[in-house]
Amino acid sequence: MTESETHDGPHGYISNKDAYLKRLRRIEGQARGLQGMVTDDKYCIDILTQISAMTSALESVALGLLDDHLNHCVLHAAMAGGAEAEAKLQEASAAIARLVRS
Amino acid sequence: MTESETHDGPHGYISNKDAYLKRLRRIEGQARGLQGMVTDDKYCIDILTQISAMTSALESVALGLLDDHLNHCVLHAAMAGGAEAEAKLQEASAAIARLVRS
Amino acid sequence: MTESETHDGPHGYISNKDAYLKRLRRIEGQARGLQGMVTDDKYCIDILTQISAMTSALESVALGLLDDHLNHCVLHAAMAGGAEAEAKLQEASAAIARLVRS
Amino acid sequence: MTESETHDGPHGYISNKDAYLKRLRRIEGQARGLQGMVTDDKYCIDILTQISAMTSALESVALGLLDDHLNHCVLHAAMAGGAEAEAKLQEASAAIARLVRS
Numbered sequence: 001m002t003e004s005e006t007h008d009g010p011h012g013y014i015s016n017k018d019a020y021l022k023r024l025r026r027i028e029g030q031a032r033g034l035q036g037m038v039t040d041d042k043y044c045i046d047i048l049t050q051i052s053a054m055t056s057a058l059e060s061v062a063l064g065l066l067d068d069h070l071n072h073c074v075l076h077a078a079m080a081g082g083a084e085a086e087a088k089l090q091e092a093s094a095a096i097a098r099l100v101r102s
Numbered sequence: 103m104t105e106s107e108t109h110d111g112p113h114g115y116i117s118n119k120d121a122y123l124k125r126l127r128r129i130e131g132q133a134r135g136l137q138g139m140v141t142d143d144k145y146c147i148d149i150l151t152q153i154s155a156m157t158s159a160l161e162s163v164a165l166g167l168l169d170d171h172l173n174h175c176v177l178h179a180a181m182a183g184g185a186e187a188e189a190k191l192q193e194a195s196a197a198i199a200r201l202v203r204s
Numbered sequence: 205m206t207e208s209e210t211h212d213g214p215h216g217y218i219s220n221k222d223a224y225l226k227r228l229r230r231i232e233g234q235a236r237g238l239q240g241m242v243t244d245d246k247y248c249i250d251i252l253t254q255i256s257a258m259t260s261a262l263e264s265v266a267l268g269l270l271d272d273h274l275n276h277c278v279l280h281a282a283m284a285g286g287a288e289a290e291a292k293l294q295e296a297s298a299a300i301a302r303l304v305r306s
Numbered sequence: 307m308t309e310s311e312t313h314d315g316p317h318g319y320i321s322n323k324d325a326y327l328k329r330l331r332r333i334e335g336q337a338r339g340l341q342g343m344v345t346d347d348k349y350c351i352d353i354l355t356q357i358s359a360m361t362s363a364l365e366s367v368a369l370g371l372l373d374d375h376l377n378h379c380v381l382h383a384a385m386a387g388g389a390e391a392e393a394k395l396q397e398a399s400a401a402i403a404r405l406v407r408s
Contacts, residue, residue, distance in 0.1 A: 013146060014140060014143070014146070017140055017141070020140050021137055021140055021141065024133055024136050024137045024140065025137065027133045027136075028130055028133035028134055028137070031126055031129045031130035031133050032130055034126050034129075034163075035123055035126045035127065035130070038116060038119060038122050038123055038126065039119070039123065041116070044115060044116070044167055044168070044170065044171040044175065045171070045193055045194070045197050047167055048164055048167060048168060048171075048197045048200070048201065049197070049200065051160055051163065051164045051167075051201075052164070052197075052200040052201055052204040053204075054160060055157055055160050055161065055164075055204045056204050058153055058156060058157050058160070059157065059204075059406055059407070061136075061153065062150055062153045062154070062157075062406075063399070063402065063403050063406060065146055065149055065150060065153075066146070066150060066399070066402065067395075067399040068146065069146040069147070069150075070380075070395050070398065070399060071392075071395055073146065074376075074380075074384070074395075075384050075391060075395065078380070078381050078384030078385055079384055079385055079387060081385060085381060086377075089373075089376050089377055089380075089381065091147055092147070092376065093369070093372070093373040093376060095147050095150045095151070095154075096369065096372065096402055096405075097369050098150070098151065098154040099150065099153075099154055099402075099406050100365055100368075100369060100405050100406055101305075101365070102154040102155075102157045102158050102161075161304055161305070164304075165297070165300065165301045165304060168297070168300065169293075169297040172278075172293050172296065172297060173290075173293055176274075176278075176282070176293075177282050177289060177293065180278070180279050180282030180283055181282055181283055181285060183283060187279060188275075191271075191274050191275055191278075191279065194274065195267070195270070195271040195274060198267065198270065198300055198303075199267045201300075201304050202263055202266075202267060202303050202304055203263070203407075217350060218344060218347070218350075221344055221345070224344050225341055225344055225345065228337055228340050228341045228344065229341065231337045231340075232334055232337035232338055232341070235330060235333045235334035235337050236334055238330050238333075238367075239327055239330045239331065239334070242320060242323055242326050242327055242330065243323070243327065245320070248319060248320070248371055248372075248374065248375040248379065249375070249397055249398070249401050251371055252368055252371060252372060252375075252401045252404070252405065253401070253404065255364055255367065255368045255371075255405075256368070256401075256404040256405055256408040257408075258364060259361055259364050259365065259368075259408045260408050262357055262360060262361050262364070263361065263408075265340075265357065266354055266357045266358070266361075269350055269353055269354060269357075270350070270354060272350065273350040273351070273354075277350065295351055296351070299351050299354045299355070299358075302354070302355065302358040303354065303357075303358055306358040306359075306361045306362050306365075
């Protein structure tokens with residue numbers, strides 16, 4: 001997997017790729033379902049309920065990936081120490097802030 | 103569109119269906135893009151940034167639909183008054199609470 | 205209470221003022237408790253747990269007030285109709301968007 | 307400060323205690339201000355705007371504390387490695403999930 005190795009090494013940190021892909025395919029299906037609901041003039045409150053469910057599913061994927069990231073990239077950087085550790089933690093903090101505020 | 107009329111009348115309240123469909127197709131594309139990022143072992147922080155963007159896009163669609171809903175269904179029910187008005191407002195409040203908490 | 209009547213009439217819409225005041229006093233107490241935790245070097249995760257609880261309590265107050273607002277000011281404006289109804293709904297939508305995004 | 311040392315050592319990780327205390331006192335003042343607004347029948351939308359501002363201020367304190375925590379407790383545990391590192395990361399992930407969902 002040369003391409004992903006070029007930048008900063010392979011990111012094989014994701015604990016269970018198939019499970020994430022399955023969840024993301026389901027989320028893609030929810031986005032398609034929403035289009036059908038809008039096309040069919042479904043009741044607005046029902047559409048909003050679907051959007052809330054989809055947002056929760058997305059948040060849950062994000063929290064899982066962040067957990068994997070902390071347990072791999074950040075943990076390794078922390079053990080190595082120095083500027084790299086500091087940079088990885090700063091980067092993780094910024095990502096967490098985006099999640100909390102989005 | 104007989105089917106959508108059966109339950110509680112046609113919900114032709116959505117101000118600009120084409121614009122919503124376009125935004126939802128873009129969100130569907132983001133969900134597909136996320137699958138590609140996971141498959142290609144992209145960097146976790148970049149995946150999280152995409153998820154934050156997608157969550158914001160979804161929230162924005164929800165707020166637009168809610169605004170349309172308040173300006174049509176809720177407004178009409180309020181003008182009619184009585185139990186129907188109360189029921190529509192209670193339903194809208196519950197949908198808002200789900201959005202705020204999701 | 206002349207002052208609050210000058211702008212746009214008395215806002216006696218709050219369903220149960222004493223209950224809100226009690227909840228807000230509890231939230232004020234939580235803010236004071238957080239200061240004590242910081243002063244006493246309490247464990248960060250415990251402080252964060254308290255902040256999450258306090259944020260949920262605040263959100264819950266906001267959703268209650270919004271519900272009261274929709275059932276009084278917005279409902280009355282909607283029944284009166286016209287530009288006033290439109291303005292009140294626009295204002296409510298903007299407040300909802302701030303809550304969802306904060 | 308013997309008391310805070312008894313449980314699991316002094317948590318002197320907070321980067322700038324005085325700054326946090328100042329922000330928390332300001333948040334306490336906002337909670338008191340909200341009580342005044344309710345007592346004086348202030349306009350609901352203005353109260354909601356204050357609540358949104360207060361929620362953002364609280365979130366910002368939480369993100370700052372979490373950042374301090376990652377850069378001290380979690381970093382130290384990660385460098386020590388083993389079960390302690392794993393436990394600290396799991397605990398941090400759970401706190402992040404509560405923040406994202408609250």
